[in-house]
Amino acid sequence: GPSVRRGQRHHFLAELSQCLFDFVVQLLPTPEELAIKEDVRKLLERLIRNVEPDSRLLSFGSTANGFALRNSDMDLCCLIDSDRLPPTASEMVVMVADLLERETKFQVKPLPKARIPIIKLTLAPTQGLPYGIACDIGFENRLALENTRLLLSYATLDPTRVRTMVLFLKLWSKRRKINSPYLGTLSSYGYALMVIFFLVHVKHPPVLPNLQVIPPLRPITKEDMHIGEHNIWFFDDTELLKQTWQSANTDGVGELLVDFFKYFSHDFPYNTHVISIRGGLLEKTYKGWYEPDPRAHDLSRDRNRLCIEDPFEISYNVGRTVTKDGLYTIRGEFMRASRIFASRPDRAFLALTQLCE
Ligand code: ATP
Ligand code: MG
Known part of the structure; x- marks a missing residue:
């Protein structure tokens, strides 16, 4: 009868909740992955400060909002806290891309003319980092x-x-x-x-x-x-x-x-x-x-x-x-x-x- 069906349905939904939870836990990034990403952020921040000393490099998107899946890409945003007139986002893209090309092993792709100008970075997979790293750096994107x-x-x-x-x-x-x-x-x-x-x-x-x-x-x-x-x-x-x-x-x-x-x-x-x-x-x-x-x-x-x-x-x-x-x-x-x-x-x-x- 209907009450049996209701009972089955209730049982299914309870089981589904548990399964979803178990399913999602396996998808979370490992502490090692998070540590590597934080190291990458710090390294890039240090390098960018050679171009613009008053800058900070902050995480946004899934790395910072709690919705990261394993091996997801990094979204970084560079803020410049300077009294002088800072360079525009497109200028920063060109200058920083140039620097990263010289100083790192990342493959660097500057997109200075995009609606939101960014630099795309990728690092090919290695044994220690089987999925490599993909990272976008934007500038002054405070809304993000x-x-x-x-x-x-x-x-x-x-x-x-x-x-x-x-x-x-x-x-x-x-x-x-x-x-x-x-x-x-x-x-x-x-x-x-x-x-x-x-x-x-x-x-x-x-x-x-x-x-x-x-x-x-x-x-x-x-x-x-x-x-x-x-x-x-x-x-x-x-x-x-x-x-x-x-x-x-x-x-x-x-x-x-x-x-x-x-x-x-x-x-x-x-x-x-x-x-x-x-x-x-x-x-x-x-x-x-x-x-x-x-x-x-x-x-x-x-x-x-x-x-x-x-x-x-x-x-x-x-x-x-x-x-x-x-x-x-x-x-x-x-x-x-x-x-x-x-x-x-x-x-x-x-x-x-x-x-x-
Ligand atoms: P994924 O793991 O798929 O990269 P994600 O959680 O990082 O997922 P994205 O869609 O990459 O999500 O978005 C990252 C951040 O970029 C968002 O938090 C938001 O700040 C900004 N963003 C992305 N898409 C848009 C959009 N269409 N309009 C405005 N902001 C966006
Ligand atoms: Mg993202």
Whole structure:
């Protein structure tokens, strides 16, 4: 009868939560890998100080936000704290690339003309470092440091559920080849924002609070709240928050993942709405993000298929890389995942393995 089925379902979801957790633990970087990466950061920082003595080199992206998979690449950002007028990002790219070419064994590729100018570094695999190292260095990208801190704060509030979901989606989207912004699909950052949106705004009761709307405890200046015109405020005292806020949502991570796939297969209104972790479900017309953009030339017509508002640079669509075909493929993968979970009600481990094939 139905109560037996409910019992089975409950058992499946509990098993799925445990399997997900075990699955993700194996994917985490080892302490050795983290130590090597920190050494690389320090070495590069020391070298860059030859060009610009008042600079700091900081980690962002997965190495700093708690969502790193084993052997993932490093994202580094160089900040210059100088009273003099510092060189532009493109100038820094050229100068630093030149230096690293001379002083290190990295293969160096400067991209001074990109939207965000960067240097790409790679180190070929060796015995001690079987996957080599891939690293991007950007300059003065303070917003990226802030959005890294925001993701880290969400991960810290509920490490088990948030980290497990994001890490699993990263792995799954890479294995299923829908994590390639250059080929028409979505970046890891985009998937992480979808997870947080789901946990803050879709689940009732919510799994996470909205950190960007909690008021500061003490008044803070407008300057501290902004980078340029971007409001970067969020409540970052997670230790305090953990003492005073507790989610009323007790769903296991297995159940949350199943619901996530269901929601983004059938319920999320892709044609008309925008995913915003700051503001919830927003309308495309409210943002002025039309699809296809009537003013756009052919190449950018696809820009607003999947709309994900950046948490700080709110005029920026993180999902702009997703083409019509890309979105079709991504939704197809969400549906496939839902189907697998529905058709393997007894075997959580097999469902996960099949999902990531
Ligand atoms: P991976 O392990 O796949 O490299 P990651 O967690 O490092 O995953 P990325 O997608 O590489 O995620 O993003 C790294 C950082 O770069 C993000 O934290 C964000 O600050 C910035 N970033 C990446 N993509 C975008 C984007 N489309 N718009 C704005 N910032 C982005
Ligand atoms: Mg990265």
